[in-house]
Amino acid sequence: xxxxxxxxxxxxxxxxxxxxxxxxxxxxxxxxxxxxxxxxxxxxxxxxxxxxxxxxxxxxxxxxxxxxxxxxxxxxxxxxxxxxxxxxxxxxxxxxxxxxxxxxxxxxxxxxxxxxxxxxxxxxxxxxxxxxxxxxxxxxxxxxxxxxxxxxxxxxxxxxxxxxxxxxxxxxxxxxxxxxxxxxxxxxxxxxxxxxxxxxxxxxxxxxxxxxxxxxxxxxxxxxxxxxxxxxxxxxxxxxxxxxxxxxx
Amino acid sequence: xxxxxxxxxxxxxxxxxxxxxxxxxxxxxxxxxxxxxxxxxxxxxxxxxxxxxxxxxxxxxxxxxxxxxxxxxxxxxxxxxxxxxxxxxxxxxxxxxxxxxxxxxxxxxxxxxxxxxxxxxxxxxxxxxxxxxxxxxxxxxxxxxxxxxxxxxxxxxxxxxxxxxxxxxxxxxxxxxxxxxxxxxxxxxxxxxxxxxxxxxxxxxxxxxxxxxxxxxxxxxxxxxxxxxxxxxxxxxxxxxxxxxxxxxxxxxxxxxxxxxxxxxxxxxxxxxxxxxxxxxxxxxxxxxxxxxxxxxxxxxxxxxxxxxxxxxxxxxxxxxxxxxxxxxxxxxxxxxxxxxxxxxxxxxxxxxxxxxxxxxxxxxxxxxxxxxxxxxxxxxxxxxxxxxxxxxxxxxxxxxxxxxxxxxxxxxxxxxxxxxxxxxxxxxxxxxxx
Numbered sequence: 001x002x003x004x005x006x007x008x009x010x011x012x013x014x015x016x017x018x019x020x021x022x023x024x025x026x027x028x029x030x031x032x033x034x035x036x037x038x039x040x041x042x043x044x045x046x047x048x049x050x051x052x053x054x055x056x057x058x059x060x061x062x063x064x065x066x067x068x069x070x071x072x073x074x075x076x077x078x079x080x081x082x083x084x085x086x087x088x089x090x091x092x093x094x095x096x097x098x099x100x101x102x103x104x105x106x107x108x109x110x111x112x113x114x115x116x117x118x119x120x121x122x123x124x125x126x127x128x129x130x131x132x133x134x135x136x137x138x139x140x141x142x143x144x145x146x147x148x149x150x151x152x153x154x155x156x157x158x159x160x161x162x163x164x165x166x167x168x169x170x171x172x173x174x175x176x177x178x179x180x181x182x183x184x185x186x187x188x189x190x191x192x193x194x195x196x197x198x199x200x201x202x203x204x205x206x207x208x209x210x211x212x213x214x215x216x217x218x219x220x221x222x223x224x225x226x227x228x229x230x231x232x233x234x235x236x237x238x239x240x241x242x243x244x245x246x247x248x249x
Numbered sequence: 250x251x252x253x254x255x256x257x258x259x260x261x262x263x264x265x266x267x268x269x270x271x272x273x274x275x276x277x278x279x280x281x282x283x284x285x286x287x288x289x290x291x292x293x294x295x296x297x298x299x300x301x302x303x304x305x306x307x308x309x310x311x312x313x314x315x316x317x318x319x320x321x322x323x324x325x326x327x328x329x330x331x332x333x334x335x336x337x338x339x340x341x342x343x344x345x346x347x348x349x350x351x352x353x354x355x356x357x358x359x360x361x362x363x364x365x366x367x368x369x370x371x372x373x374x375x376x377x378x379x380x381x382x383x384x385x386x387x388x389x390x391x392x393x394x395x396x397x398x399x400x401x402x403x404x405x406x407x408x409x410x411x412x413x414x415x416x417x418x419x420x421x422x423x424x425x426x427x428x429x430x431x432x433x434x435x436x437x438x439x440x441x442x443x444x445x446x447x448x449x450x451x452x453x454x455x456x457x458x459x460x461x462x463x464x465x466x467x468x469x470x471x472x473x474x475x476x477x478x479x480x481x482x483x484x485x486x487x488x489x490x491x492x493x494x495x496x497x498x499x500x501x502x503x504x505x506x507x508x509x510x511x512x513x514x515x516x517x518x519x520x521x522x523x524x525x526x527x528x529x530x531x532x533x534x535x536x537x538x539x540x541x542x543x544x545x546x547x548x549x550x551x552x553x554x555x556x557x558x559x560x561x562x563x564x565x566x567x568x569x570x571x572x573x574x575x576x577x578x579x580x581x582x583x584x585x586x587x588x589x590x591x592x593x594x595x596x597x598x599x600x601x602x603x604x605x606x607x608x609x610x611x612x613x614x615x616x617x618x619x620x621x622x623x624x625x626x627x628x629x630x631x632x633x634x635x636x637x638x639x640x641x642x643x644x645x646x647x648x649x650x651x652x653x654x655x656x657x658x659x660x661x662x663x664x665x666x667x668x669x670x671x672x673x674x675x676x677x678x679x680x681x682x683x684x
Binding site for chain 2: 050052190
């Protein structure tokens with residue numbers, strides 16, 4: 001089978017591991033990798049091409065914030081034919097305390113984690129609407145389920161992504177287009193290296209990537225990865241404030 | 250600071266772990282955080298990859314392939330990728346890493362820094378015999394490319410150099426052709442050391458892979474099981490054989506005492522011998538269970554309990570091999586301690602290229618001892634005496650306690666090696682044996 005897969009933020013650890021899983025299948029995969037850093041993109045492109053002779057890779061350096069540039073990038077990809085899977089994976093885990101003091105940093109975190117992913121999602125949604133097919137997967141986070149003092153800047157951005165994905169799912173409910181919202185728990189990646197040092201338990205990125213690829217394959221609307229986070233976040237969402245506000249999380 | 254233990258779990262000290270994830274920033278990171286030493290996938294048993302209270306450069310983030318030529322079998326990759334990750338990619342293309350140790354969960358950088366060997370040493374030599382080029386980053390910012398035919402002095406120092414000449418960031422490997430993942434194997438039981446040596450001599454010409462398990466607490470003699478295997482083209486019949494499921498189990502907790510102990514050792518060894526003796530004969534096996542029998546049991550090292558365990562692997566010249574091995578087994582018998590995963594194997598006549606490489610012509614015996622403090626250390630001191638007299642040496646990748654004089658006697662090219670030492674690199678082992 002032939003597959004065309006676009007990954008935005010492809011060099012993030014989670015996206016890289018997903019790409020490797022797709023490259024390990026028997027499918028003939030055409031990757032289009034988008035990211036901000038040409039050196040990193042080329043490094044990943046070489047890795048994927050070496051893994052499987054049936055894989056072809058294109059890389060494009062993109063802007064994450066300029067709407068006109070996002071539109072142009074997506075239009076030119078769409079002009080080359082229908083895309084089977086889009087995975088929007090970029091993000092940044094800024095320091096909460098610093099974001100509270102520095103509104104410039106706060107704004108840039110909100111833009112890269114919320115505005116940028118949904119603009120990409122909207123642009124690809126337009127393209128998929130024309131062909132009437134495709135799977136659009138966006139990486140949200142369990143942090144988006146309820147605001148917490150330890151990371152509500154990141155959490156609220158992921159909350160926006162959650163609502164946006166819901167809206168797209170509603171819009172495409174009658175079509176073959178699938179919108180998949182991925183909600184990983186804390187995962188062992190370079191983005192969370194500081195959490196690991198603080199002793200937080202993190203799930204291995206290859207396990208999380210496997211879950212993401214399976215959720216996309218199944219076309220799930222919302223996927224907590226690993227599944228235990230569905231239970232944990234259900235409880236956290238439903239805790240009454242008088243208990244929740246006493247918790248140091 | 251993060252607590253880090255090596256595979257033997259003898260210590261669990263805090264380290265400042267610096268993840269290396271982007272090749273172009275590594276040099277800067279080294280300069281900012283030295284002195285330190287590289288930590289790969291943590292499969293060295295002793296203290297080669299430890300630096301308590303200091304910096305560990307974690308290399309697992311350097312895990313990208315760079316180029317794979319499917320017609321020549323040349324593979325260029327970053328140093329933090331695991332041999333197992335490579336195997337999964339190259340075997341379907343008809344290639345394989347020519348030399349792998351008893352686990353494939355080691356990094357390419359670690360395989361070079363320990364110049365690891367496998368069951369096919371008498372045919373393929375050690376890992377370094379298949380490295381055509383490597384890139385070494387010195388902590389002063391210098392980049393040194395080297396290989397067997399390009400700056401061979403740097404290559405010889407780095408191969409087996411336990412990470413002390415610089416940080417290996419990438420390597421090119423010459424893979425070997427294989428017809429597929431299947432081997433034709435044979436298990437033969439033997440009753441004593443004479444039986445082992447007869448089988449070893451008889452097998453070397455016909456069998457690419459040989460290894461044996463030896464019962465070091467046997468009642469009457471040191472019986473064992475000799476395993477040998479050759480790759481086989483099974484294109485037609487593979488459909489009848491199931492591939493390994495890929496499912497793995499986890500040893501879920503650290504028991505309060507070692508499960509390998511005085512009471513369990515003899516029944517364990519008896520059980521293992523009799524179970525496997527019933528299965529002797531020819532059998533087609535997948536490469537994974539044949540080469541890496543323990544890789545599917547994660548954290549098996551926990552079975553030795555909270556105090557961890559020592560590995561003791563020596564090699565002694567072939568001429569005195571039988572006597573030396575017999576003497577070591579006699580010491581173990583008298584001590585009342587013993588080993589479950591005892592492995593006996595002959596090395597081929599190939600001399601390794603590395604100045605501090607372990608493999609040398611002769612016979613190698615690998616033993617595991619649950620850590621019982623001074624009793625265990627005293628037993629190993631008695632084993633040292635045998636190794637010293639036989640003019641043998643001990644494997645650095647497994648060692649946590651050998652005395653300096655035995656290291657110096659076993660590695661006569663140490664002084665040559667020291668000229669290539671990177672002054673910004675320091676490990677628990679380098680301080681124990683060299684500095």
